[in-house]
Amino acid sequence: MTEGPCRIRLTPVSYAVLGLLATHGPSTPYDLKAAVARSVGYLWAFPHTQLYAEPARLAAAGLVAEEREEGGRRRRVLSVTAPGRRALDAWLHDAEASPRELRDVGLLKLYFTGLADADALVALGRQQELAHRDRLAAFEALEASTRDDESGRHARATLSMGLAFERLAVRFWAEVAAGRLPDPAPQEG
Amino acid sequence: MTEGPCRIRLTPVSYAVLGLLATHGPSTPYDLKAAVARSVGYLWAFPHTQLYAEPARLAAAGLVAEEREEGGRRRRVLSVTAPGRRALDAWLHDAEASPRELRDVGLLKLYFTGLADADALVALGRQQELAHRDRLAAFEALEASTRDDESGRHARATLSMGLAFERLAVRFWAEVAAGRLPDPAPQEG
DNA sequence: CCTATCATGTAATCCGTTACATGATTAT
């Protein structure tokens, strides 16, 4: 049993695909698209084209197997190979993961809003508050619909972080919208 | 007065460059690099190469002006043009900014850690807690060093969000490290 | 004077996105 023919760099998308295949078993790219929408999508969404392109990359490296259906649409059915599973496990057991920068466009705007007038600031606050409220509502709906789903404890844990973050963001931007620029100084210590 | 010769798509990097030039006046790419490190870097860092490449793009579009020093290093000195300033103002006055997905590798791992054993989970928690503690400490140092800097109120506001987020992350990952998988259900409401 | 680090840049790669396109199903 030889290893994959060529080494490729594995990105988060790679591991998401491997993880979804390992979780749900053999799937078509379309299945993956649906699975993402139902699961990690709120945390990390990718366009469906990536779910067609990425398996090809992984297949070239021998980490997933591609089979074509015989009849009708001749869809690709993907599954994890043994090397693929090993790569996934290695990733999961490697605790290293540098935290993401915020990289939020709203915050970047806020940073420079001193260059504009106060109206721009308040408008930004309002818009951001609304946007985060929407996401919060979506997360809460998702939370409600996955209660007493014992199998998804890890998924619910990440969702928990998502909810906490959105609540924080709503509070933050509501302050901005009210014309009160938050300052870290009077810390609630 | 004609507009820039060609339209380009302006990305967050573009506006960061425009914003920094508008704030600090004419600068070389190296100045920009230093300014980023001192300012927005904690929120959104880019490699220095982008601070050489991006001004070229902006110059081609007429949004910044490039001059070469005469003596010695013949460095490029960049400044915002009138159209550049208008583009920046338009961006600042457009409140639209879809919030960023979390897209955190640690959370993605957490999502799939049901596929691995409990050790992996705890190790991940520990590592993430440490990483976020480090960032929190860095943010706190930055906060302390910018106190009573009246001109940077907007900067301090974004920093305030950064601090709050890191505190949240530390709490969250500490739970994971302790083997307690957070669940959104018992909401502190 | 030599070395190390700072400062300044170029070039290539590659992933992610956007745009486009078309074959199946389902509904009316």
Added chain:
DNA sequence: ATAATCATGTAACGGATTACATGATAGG
């Protein structure tokens, strides 16, 4: 039967990262 939407892809583009490279300045 036709329209509409679902399902499934291909192809090109471009920005961001990575790797490489070299000229100045300072320290020993």
